[in-house]
Amino acid sequence: MPPAGTSNSLKRKAQENIGLDLQPRKLAAIAEGPNANQPLRPVKALPNGTAASKLGKGPPPLTKPRAPPLTSSTTVASTRRTRSTSAPPKTAPVRPPARPTSRIGSTRANVQGDQLQSIQEQIAGIQAAQAADAARFNADLAQERAKRSDLQASHEALSRELTSSRTQEIAQRNELYIASDELNALRQRHEREISELQADLRKKDRELRELNEDLRLAQSDLERERETVKGLKATVSQQATAQLSLTAQIGAMQAEKAAFQAEYNRTAGSRADLAVQLERATKRVEELEREAREGESVRRKLHNMVQELKGNIRVFCRVRPVLRSDILPATLVASTSSDVDFEGTASPDPEKEADLREEAMAQLAYPDRLDHKEIVVKASSESATGQERKEEWQFSFDRVFEPHSTQGEVFEEISQLAQSCTDGYNVCVFAYGQTGSGKSFTMEGGSSEAAAGMIPRAVEQVFRVAEELKTKGWQYKMEGQFLEIYNETINDLLGKGEFDKKKHDIKHDTKTGRTTVTDVNVVKLSSPSQVRTLLSVAQGRRTVAATLMNERSSRSHSVFTLRIRGENALTGESCEGSLNLVDLAGSERLEKSGAGADKDRLKETQSINKSLSALGDVIAALGEKGEGKGDKHIPYRNSKLTYLLQNSLSGNSKTLMFLNLSPLATHLNESLCSLRFATKVNNTAIGTAKKQAKTNQTA
Incomplete structure (x- = not known):
């Protein structure tokens, strides 16, 4: 049995613990943290129905903060119940000494500090979980938005298909209604014809009865006429006397x-x-x-x-005007509204637009105002010492067209070459220049009559001349083909199948000087409007792509060939000529076009530059051969382009090169490279063209 002192000390210690558990605990406010003013964010469920907090390793999110359970009160209650059975005898309470009281206060402070730290840790965990939930929620939201945009795109595509199907169904129903109306009209017309035939039959019966009645009347009239004849015989005897007077009249008539x-x-x-x-x-x-x-x-x-x-090889230089897309943002140019400016708030000031146009233009001058054969390029730069350095380059060609020149003025200069095609000569016109300099517009033109390019105008000229020569006994037959050279591969732009399904080989006939390509669609031409239709079909199939130089850059060479054969039955002459109209792909360096970042664009640009370089080598070799430097080899086979145009680039052809230039100062280096190449071509002599004709003398 323990001593009495030990029992009293144990009782006092139990009373101190009971008093400590009965003290009210102060919990720190949940909203007293750094984000006290921010509302609690609800937890968004994921699409599969699971809570977002289950995806991470943090604690589950709380929709409402809860205070930790106070287990000490239960312990106190149970302690009280336990102590009640073995309570000490009712004696005067013993006053605890001063030292145990201080120990109880320090113990209470330690317990409250531990609880406060635990609550703060819980709050920090809750906030971390909320941050993780917000990050996951944002990621899920971005994913859902991407799915929504994909679904919207699919919905729009399905809507267009549904609209097309409904349009076809309406058209078929209209055709069915029309056919039904026609069938009803045929039935009504058949019924009318039957009724008309029945009416005609009744009419014939009535006419038969009338004829029978007329016959009866005629018989009665015949009897009356017989009586009249008897009277006439008596009258003849009286007229015999009148014959004598008539004989006298006959003599006068003779x-x-x-x-x-x-x-x-x-x-x-x-x-x-x-x-x-x-x-x-x-x-x-x-x-x-x-x-x-x-x-x-x-x-x-x-x-x-x-x-x-x-000259059998001539060079024309054409500078395109500055377009709005060169100086204004693409969003403004594409917008049809006139109240949108660079920031999308108001229409750009015309004076400001003119100033921007002036700043964007390179320093180009045209000193030859009489013959229009010269162009001067000026540029200013800063030297290494900081001084301004001005440079000037002067070039001369057969004709220089300023930016304001129209399509009609340009074609007026080459219309005589189209005339030569009907006379039996090979003619080649090709457009050269960087991407965005206006080559396709020069050759193919726009949709309006005034904007028609060289190809439709040349074809129209050939048809007009052929019609005029019919009065002189000439009869012409024409046919055309449209090819594309893409990555050293020939594609038929007028073919019915897909590209690269057939292998097209180039064949040259040395006897007739004619060039043919195997397995291509050659169309017989009967009118200029048919050529316009073929051009629209070919434009839709030509290979284009977006580069830094142009949004729709031609990544291939297009060659339109018009063959014309003429015969004169009166003189026995016959001739055969061809007109090749070539729109070359854009010539620019890789760093300018931005094609180096794309593997396909890089391959296209390398192929384009290789073929254009081969074209320059062929022209240079022709120039050396024309100067009499021996039997110079002409490298036609270095590219498909030069090999296809072999008969058009040789001395048996009249060749015209269109040099298209951009007026922008940012394209000055590319323009200078093109001008130097065109000067090299202009100084080349390729010989004398020969007429592809023969004469058959008839008896």
């Missing part, structure tokens, strides 16, 4: 007949004179027609002499 016969003889003599005059006029017409045919031959010779004097 005299008049003799006078008329004499007049007829004089008229016959005049007719013979007129026949002689007609024969002379016919001979004169034949002589004039022969002179006209001879004059046509002389005209062809003189026309060819004029073209040879101008």
Whole structure:
């Protein structure tokens, strides 16, 4: 049995613990943290129905903060219940000494500090979980937005397909209604025809009855006429006396007949004179027609002499105007509203736009105002010492077209080359220049009549000349083909199948000088409108892509070939010529076009630059051969482009190069490279063109 002192000390210690558990505990406010003013965010459920907090390793989110359970009160209650059975005898309470009281206060402070730290740790955990939940929620929200945009795109595509299907269904229903109306109309017309035939039958029966009645009446009339004949016989006897007077009148008429016969003889003599005059006029017409045919031959010779004097290879330079897309943002150019400016708030000031246009333009001058054959490029730069350095380059070509030149003015200069095609010569016109310099617009043009390019205008000129030469005995047959050279592969732009399904080989006939490509679609041409339709089909199939130089850059060379064969039945002559109209791909360096970042664009640009370099080598070799530097080898086979145009680039052709330039100062270096190449071509002599014709003398 323990001593009494030990029992009393144990009782005092139990009372102290009970008093400590009975003290009210102060919990720190949940909202007293750094984000006290922010509302608690609800936990968003994921699409699969699981809470977002289950995805991480943190504690589950709390929709409402709860205070930790106070287990000490339960312990106190149970302690009280336990102590009540073995309570000490009712004696005067013993006052605890001062030292145990201080121990109880320090113990209470330690317990409250531990609880406060635990609550703060719970709050920090809750906040960390909320931050993780917010990050996961944002990621899920971004994913859901991406899915929503994909679903919207799919919905729009399905809507378009549904609209197209409904349109087709409406069209088929309309056709069915039309066919039904036509069937009803045929039935009604058949019924009308039957009713008309029945009416005609009734009419015939009525007419038969009327004829029978008329026959009866005619018989009665015949009896009456017989009685009348008897009376007439009596009258004849009376007329015999009148015959004598008529005989006298006949004699007078015969005299008049003799006078008329004499007049007829004089008229016959005049007719013979007129026949002689007609024969002379016919001979004169034949002589004039022969002179006209001879004059046509002389005209062809003189026309060819004029073209040879101008040079069998000529270079025209054309500078395009500054476009709004060059100085304004793409969003403004694409917008049809006039109240949007650079920030999308108001329409740009015309004066400000003019200033921007002036700043964007390179320093180009056209000093030759009479013949329009010169162009001067100026530039200013800062040297290493900080001084301004001005440079100037002057170039001369056969013709320089300023930015304000129209398509009609440009074609007026090359219309005579189209005339040479009908005379039996090979003609080649190709457009050269960097991407965005206006090559495709020059060659193919726009949708309006005034914006028509060189290809439709040249074809229209050929058809017009062929129609005029019909009066001189010429009959022409025309056919055309449209090819594309992409990555050294020939594609048929007028073909019905997909690209690269057929292998196209180039064949040259050395005897006739004709170039053909295997397995291509050659279309017989009957009108200029048919050519416009073919151009629109080819434009939709041509390979284009976006580069830094142009949003729709031509990544291939297009070659339109028009072959024309003519025969003259009167003179026995025949001729065959071809017109090649080439739109070359854009020539620019890799760092300018931005094609180096894309593997496909890089391959395209390398192929384009290789073919253009081969074209320069061919022209340079032709120039050396024309200067008499021996039997110079012409590297036509270095590219498909030069090999296809072999007969058009040789001395048997009249060649015209269109140099298209951009007026922007940012493209000055590319423009200078193009000008130097064009000057090299302009200084090249390729020989004299030969006419592809033969004469068959007929008896």
